[in-house]
Amino acid sequence: MFRAIIDNLKGLWSLLVGLSITGRFFLSPQRTTHYPRQVDDPECLASYRGPLELVPADDEGRSRCVSCQMCVKACPGHCLTVVKGDQGKAPKTYLYDFTLCCLCAACVESCPAGAIRFSHRVYLVATSREALHLDLLADLKSRAAKEAR
Amino acid sequence: MMDLSIANFAQIIVACLLIIGLMVGNAVVMVYIERKACGFIQRRPGPYEVGPRGTIQAVCDSMKLLGKQIFIPGNVDWLLFFLAPILAFFPVLLLFLPIPFGKFLTGMRVDEGILLILAFSGIGVISNILAGWSSNNKxxxxxxxxxxxxAVAYEIPMIMALLSVIFLSGTLNLSEIVERQGSWPWQWNIVCQPLAFFIYLVSLVGETNRAPFDLPEAESELTAGFHTEYSGMGFALFFLSEYANMLLVSFVCATFFLGGYKGPFLDGFWWMFIKAYLIMVFIVWIRWTFPRVRFDQLLNINWKWLLPLSIINLWVTAVVLRFV
Structure with missing residues (x-):
């Protein structure tokens, strides 16, 4: 009898504790972001695996790629197309079909030159499939141009 | 009782119209408050996109509800199926009539106001049975x-808690109960009847079927309980009456325990509304804090704790009033 009363009083106290916790949460700042108006801190995106991008070799937008085709062979989804250029080892085209990519990182691991990596483009959207067929060399050039500015 | 002259009749009609406005406005405001409070407790913004800080969201929701097709499943009992939402909505109108919003702001001054409220609030339960039965759904x-x-279980401690306040004030008239209390918080009934206030607060959550006592409509086990098969306006009427019932019990709570329209500095209907909405916010707060209880727990709380406590409280009140 007394035990039941004490148990119930303890239960009542725990209800008050619960109310105080939600009350504190009610007053504390929110943890979500209003996406179109706010974007996440780049720090939070450091481990995000976005579509592939080429690692720049220098400031002029040249790639480290040696056109060895290791990534093309390693890719289980056949989403990469690499064509060797006429002069030297540098590639002429480096096409990447993001619609087929499963972000498995087989290409990144197989690359002997360390020329590809995952980008942190979390806000990438497209309205057609063609928009997701990315030209990574052009992308590299435009990034270098942007940085130069 | 009152005489039924033309003036009185007109007063009741006007009061009914105002109360319908209050009920609809209350539902819209409460949906917004509920979703916003839920968001803040879960540390997210809640409705945000429609209108400034999402204020028009509730209006848009109700417009959507109005425009929805009324879908009627096969094998329903047509008459009862359509009668149930109407029965849920219209008696609540009557329940608001004796509430004293201000010194002179009462729909209908009746001597047995609280009796009227307690008697007619039972019709809401009938509408729930009819809705559940007629929709032919397990x-x-x-x-x-x-x-x-x-509802049957929680009505008893609720009435017992109110009865101890009625003993204290010696009247069933809601306006007079408010008149017996003073303007300052230490002159309110909650000071001499804290246990009754607590019992009433718990049983009003049970009576209005709100979480953590929302077993009749427990989403995760019964989809939506008795209004599973209702869509469009049928659902809207149940929804409106649910929020109106919440408002009603909050008003009764404010009248009985928190001094009604009386408050510090200046008495008036604003105090009534402030108190009632604070209680509503508290109900919302507990909804988003506590998980739903099991059905046996729900009835155990009532029959093993609230009922004996309320009887003891009533008995002590009676003895103190008789001999002190």
């Missing part, structure tokens, strides 16, 4: 059965 039927046993 979830609906289970929800209705739960609603009945819960």
């Amino acid at each position: 979830y609906g039927l289970l929800g209705a059965a739960r609603a009945v046993s819960q």
Whole structure:
């Protein structure tokens, strides 16, 4: 009898504790972001695996790629197309079909030159499939141009 | 009682119209408050996109509800199926009539105001049974059965708690109960009847089927309980009456325990509304804090704790009033 009363009083106290916790949460700042108006801190995106991008070799937008085709062979989804250029080892085209990519990182691991990596483009959207067929060399050039500015 | 002259009749009609406005406005405001409070407690913004800080969201929701097709499943009992939402909505109108919003702002001054409220609030339970039964759905039927046993159980400690305040003030007239209390918080009934206030607060959550006592409409087990098969306006009427019932019990709570329209500095209907909405916010707060109880727990709380406590409270009140 007394035990039941004490148990119930303890239960009542725990209800008050619960109310105080939600009350504190009610007053504390929110943890979500209003996406179109706010974007996440780049720090939070450091481990995000976005579509592939080429690692720049220098400031002029040249790639480290040696056109060895290791990534093309390693890719289980056949989403990469690499064509060797006429002069030297540098590639002429480096096409990447993001619609087929499963972000498995087989290409990144197989690359002997360390020329590809995952980008942190979390806000990438497209309205057609063609928009997701990315030209990574052009992308590299435009990034270098942007940085130069 | 009152005489039924033309003036009185007109007063009641005007009061009914104002109350319908209050009920609809209350539902819209409460939906917004509920979703916003839920968001803040879960540390997200809640409705945000429609209108400035999402203020028009509730209006848009109600417009959507108005425009929805009324879908009627096969094998329903047509008459009862359509009668149930109407029965849920219109008696609540009557319940608001004796509430004293201000010194002269009462729909209908009746000597047995609280008796009227307690008697007619039972019709809401009937509408739940009819809705659950007529929709020919196992979830609906289970929800209705739960609603009945819960409402019957929680009505008793609720009435006992109110009765001890009635003993204290010696009247059933809501306006007079407010008149017996003073303007300052230490002159309110909650000071001499804290246990009754607590019992009333718990049983009003049970009576209005709100979480953590929302077993009749428990989403995760009964989909939506007795209103599973209702869509469009049928659902809207149940929804409106649910929020109106919440407002009603909050008004009764404010009248009985928190001094009604009386408050520090200046008495008036604003105090009544402030108190009632603070209680509503508290109900919302507990909804988003506590998980739903099991049905046996729900009835155990009532029959093993609230009922004996309320009887003891009533008995002590009676003895103190008689001999002190």
